[in-house]
Amino acid sequence: MTVDTLFSWLGGLIPAMEGSGILLVISILVPCLALFLVVAVNAIVMVYAERKVAAFMQDRVGPMGQGVGLHAGKWGLLQTVADALKLLTKEDIIPEKADRFLFILAPFVIFIGAFVTIIAVPFGETTIVADFNIGIFYILAMGSFGVIGIILAGWSSNNKWSLYGGMRSAAQIVSYEIPAGLSIIVIIMLTGTLSMQGIIEYQAGGMGNWIIFANPFTFIAFFVYFISVVAETNRTPFDIPEAESELVGGFHTEYSGMRWSFFFLSEYANMLVVSAVAATGFLGGWHSPISGYFDSNGWGIFWMVSKIVFLIFIMMWFRWTFPRLRVDQLMNICWKVFLPVSLINIFGVGIWTLFFG
Amino acid sequence: MGVIHGEEMVLNIGPQHPSTHGVLRLKVKTDGEIISEITPVIGYLHRCFEKHCENMTYDQVIPYTDRCDYLAAMANNFGYVVAVEELMELKVPEKVEYIRVIMAEFQRIASHLLALGVYGLDIGAFTPFLFMLRDRERILDMFEMTCGARLLYNYMWVGGVSHDLPKGFVETAFQFLDYFEPQIDEYNKLLTYNKIFVERTADIGVLPADVAISYGVSGPNLRASGVKWDLRRNAPYSIYDKFEFDVCIGDGSKGTLGDCWDRYYVRMLEVKESVKILRQALAQIPKDGDVHQALPKKIRPPKGSIYSRTETPRGDLGFYIESDGSPIPNRVKMRSPAFTALAVLGELAGGWMMSDVISILGSLDIVLGEIDR
Numbered sequence: 001m002t003v004d005t006l007f008s009w010l011g012g013l014i015p016a017m018e019g020s021g022i023l024l025v026i027s028i029l030v031p032c033l034a035l036f037l038v039v040a041v042n043a044i045v046m047v048y049a050e051r052k053v054a055a056f057m058q059d060r061v062g063p064m065g066q067g068v069g070l071h072a073g074k075w076g077l078l079q080t081v082a083d084a085l086k087l088l089t090k091e092d093i094i095p096e097k098a099d100r101f102l103f104i105l106a107p108f109v110i111f112i113g114a115f116v117t118i119i120a121v122p123f124g125e126t127t128i129v130a131d132f133n134i135g136i137f138y139i140l141a142m143g144s145f146g147v148i149g150i151i152l153a154g155w156s157s158n159n160k161w162s163l164y165g166g167m168r169s170a171a172q173i174v175s176y177e178i179p180a181g182l183s184i185i186v187i188i189m190l191t192g193t194l195s196m197q198g199i200i201e202y203q204a205g206g207m208g209n210w211i212i213f214a215n216p217f218t219f220i221a222f223f224v225y226f227i228s229v230v231a232e233t234n235r236t237p238f239d240i241p242e243a244e245s246e247l248v249g250g251f252h253t254e255y256s257g258m259r260w261s262f263f264f265l266s267e268y269a270n271m272l273v274v275s276a277v278a279a280t281g282f283l284g285g286w287h288s289p290i291s292g293y294f295d296s297n298g299w300g301i302f303w304m305v306s307k308i309v310f311l312i313f314i315m316m317w318f319r320w321t322f323p324r325l326r327v328d329q330l331m332n333i334c335w336k337v338f339l340p341v342s343l344i345n346i347f348g349v350g351i352w353t354l355f356f357g
Numbered sequence: 358m359g360v361i362h363g364e365e366m367v368l369n370i371g372p373q374h375p376s377t378h379g380v381l382r383l384k385v386k387t388d389g390e391i392i393s394e395i396t397p398v399i400g401y402l403h404r405c406f407e408k409h410c411e412n413m414t415y416d417q418v419i420p421y422t423d424r425c426d427y428l429a430a431m432a433n434n435f436g437y438v439v440a441v442e443e444l445m446e447l448k449v450p451e452k453v454e455y456i457r458v459i460m461a462e463f464q465r466i467a468s469h470l471l472a473l474g475v476y477g478l479d480i481g482a483f484t485p486f487l488f489m490l491r492d493r494e495r496i497l498d499m500f501e502m503t504c505g506a507r508l509l510y511n512y513m514w515v516g517g518v519s520h521d522l523p524k525g526f527v528e529t530a531f532q533f534l535d536y537f538e539p540q541i542d543e544y545n546k547l548l549t550y551n552k553i554f555v556e557r558t559a560d561i562g563v564l565p566a567d568v569a570i571s572y573g574v575s576g577p578n579l580r581a582s583g584v585k586w587d588l589r590r591n592a593p594y595s596i597y598d599k600f601e602f603d604v605c606i607g608d609g610s611k612g613t614l615g616d617c618w619d620r621y622y623v624r625m626l627e628v629k630e631s632v633k634i635l636r637q638a639l640a641q642i643p644k645d646g647d648v649h650q651a652l653p654k655k656i657r658p659p660k661g662s663i664y665s666r667t668e669t670p671r672g673d674l675g676f677y678i679e680s681d682g683s684p685i686p687n688r689v690k691m692r693s694p695a696f697t698a699l700a701v702l703g704e705l706a707g708g709w710m711m712s713d714v715i716s717i718l719g720s721l722d723i724v725l726g727e728i729d730r
Contacts, residue, residue: 321547323553
C-alpha cells in the first residue's frame with residue numbers, strides 16, 4: 001500500500017477534500033504507524049525467537065510457563081511482554097558527567113536510522129510504503145545513518161568502555177558498508193534499476209531467475225553481502241563494538257531502561273532491513289520459488305516474510321555458534337578479502353553479462 | 358610501515374567486569390586498542406585465611422580451604438589433609454585413598470570444564486559454555502550424592518572422608534564417564550578447532566618455558582609451555598603411582614608453543630586423562646572398609662613443620678604447616694598456583710590488543726578466592 005494509492009483512494013472516498021494537504025499527511029502517517037507496528041512486532045517476535053533458538057541450540061528449553069498470571073505464559077510467549085514492561089518501568093539513569101543532550105539524542109538517531117529504511121522495503125506486490133526510483137540506494141544511505149548514533153552514544157556517555165565501543169563500531173560499519181555496497185552494485189548492473197520493486201520484477205519466474213543463481217559471481221556476491229551486513233548489524237561473530245566479555249556493554253554500557261531498549265529495537269529492525277534487502281536483491285523478493293504457483297499478492301507477503309525469517313534465523317545461528325573475531329582480524333577480512341572479492345565480482349558480472357547475458 | 362602513537366590512557370578493567378573471573382582489577386595502560394602495560398591489583402577478596410588458621414583447630418581449617426579455590430574445593434581439601442597427615446605421619450586406609458583420588462579427579466574434570474567453557478565465553482562463544490556446564494552439573498550431582506554439598510564440600514577430613522561413597526555411586530560414575538567421553542569430541546568440534554577460535558587464541562600470549570619456570574607457574578599453564586611436570590607423576594602423593602595416565606603437554610600445533618590455544622587444549626587433554634584415571638580407580642576401589650581413621654577429637658600433630666604439595670586443577674598447591682604440638686596450628690601458609698599464574702600476566706600481556714588481554718587472562722584460569730585467600 002503505497003502513499004500514492006492511499007492518497008488517491010482517500011481522495012475518492014471524500015471527494016470534497018481530494019488533493020488537500022490534510023489527506024496527504026494522513027496518507028503518510030498511516031503507513032508510518034503501520035511500519036512502527038511492524039518494527040515493534042518484529043522486535044517482540046525476534047526477542048522471543050532469539051531466546052528460543054538460543055535455548056534449543058544450547059540444550060535448554062528457554063522461557064517457559066503455564067497459564068497466564070505471574071508466569072511467562074504458555075511456552076513463555078509472554079516473556080517479551082514481561083521484558084518490555086520491565087524496561088519501561090526501569091529507572092532512567094543518565095550519568096552525571098555525560099553530555100546530556102547527545103546522550104538523550106543518540107538512541108533516537110540510531111532508531112530513526114533503522115526505522116526510515118523500512119519505508120522502501122517491499123513486502124508484497126503492492127505492500128510497500130514508497131517505491132522510490134532510488135529505493136536500494138536510499139536503504140544503503142539511511143542504513144549507515146545509524147552509525148552516527150552509535151558514535152554519539154559512545155562519546156556522550158563519557159565512559160572509556162563506551163568510547164571503545166563507539167570507535168570500534170564506527171570503523172567496522174564504515175568499512176563493511178563498502179563490500180555490502182559493491183555487492184549491491186552487482187544487482188543494479190543486472191537489473192538496470194535502483195527501484196526495489198523493479199529489482200523484484202526482474203527476478204520473476206521461479207528460482208532459476210533469482211539473481212543469486214544468475215551467474216557464479218552473483219552467487220559469491222550474495223555471501224559477501226550477507227556476511228558484510230551481519231557485521232554491519234553488529235551481530236556475532238562481528239559484535240566487537242558490544243563485546244560483552246571485553247567492553248562490558250560497548251557503546252550502550254551507560255544506557256538503561258527504555259533508552260537501552262531503543263538500541264535493542266533498532267538492532268532487530270536493522271536485521272529485518274538487511275535481510276529484506278538480501279531477500280529482495282538476491283532471493284527474488286516476494287516471488288514464489290516455483291514459477292506460477294502460490295504467486296498471488298497474499299502469497300507474496302508470505303514468501304517475503306519467510307525469506308526474511310530464514311535469513312534472520314541464520315544470523316541467530318551464527319550468534320549462538322561462533323566465537324568473536326578480534327578488531328584487527330575483522331578489518332583484515334573486510335579490506336583484504338571482501339573488498340577485492342567484491343571488486344572482482346563487479347568485473348566478473350560485467351564480463352559474464354557481455355558474453356552469456 | 359610507521360606506527361602512530363597516540364596519547365596513553367589508563368583504563369581499569371574491573372573490579373566489576375564480566376571477564377576478570379572474580380573481583381580482580383587490572384590497571385591497563387593503553388594506546389587505543391594496544392596495551393602497553395598491565396598491572397593486576399589484587400586483594401579485593403582478601404579474608405585473612407592464613408591468620409584465621411592460627412586461631413582454630415586443624416579440622417576447622419578444612420572448610421576454609423574449600424573457600425579458597427571454590428571451583429576445585431575437593432582438591433584444596435585434599436592438599437590440606439595430605440599435608441596434615443604427612444605432619445602426623447598418619448597412614449589412611451586404602452579405601453579412603455581411592456575415594457579421595459576419585460573425588461579429586463572428578464573435581465579436576467568439573468573445574469577444567471568450567472575453565473574451558475568460560476574461556477569460550479571470553480572469546481565470545483556462548484554455547485560451548487552451557488554445554489560444558491550441563492555436563493559439569495552431573496559431576497556436582499554425584500558430589501551431592503556423596504556429601505550433600507555441590508560447591509563447598511568439607512568432604513576430606515584428616516584421617517578419612519566425611520561419608521562413605523553412597524550406594525550406586527560407582528555405577529552412576531561409570532554411566533557418567535560413558536556419557537561424557539563422546540562429549541569431549543563435541544566440544545572439540547564446536548570450539549577447539551573452530552577457525553575463529555584458533556585465530557583468536559593461537560600465537561597469542563606466548564609463555565616460554567623458561568619464563569614460566571622462573572615465575573613459578575605450575576599446572577596446565579606450565580605444561581602448555583612444553584614442560585612435562587605433574588606432581589601426580591613427578592612426586593606422587595596418595596596412590597597416584599598406581600594409575601596409568603599421560604602427562605599432557607602443549608605442542609604448539611596451532612601456533613607457538615605455550616600460546617593461549619595450547620593452554621586451552623592441555624586442559625581438554627587433561628580431562629581425558631582424568632577420565633582414564635577414574636576408570637581405573639572406580640574399577641579397583643575396595644568394596645569394604647572404614648572411611649575414618651580412629652583419631653582423638655582434637656588432633657595434636659607432633660612439634661615440627663611440613664611443606665606438602667599436591668596437583669590441583671590449577672597447578673601446584675602447597676601447604677606449609679607449623680605445629681607446636683597444640684591442637685591449633687602455629688602457622689599455615691598456602692602457596693597458590695593461581696597467584697603465580699596471575700603474576701605472569703604482566704609479562705604476557707604487554708603489547709597485545711585489548712581483546713587479547715581478555716583472552717590471555719582467561720587462558721590462565723585464575724580463581725580470585727585462591728589468589729587473595
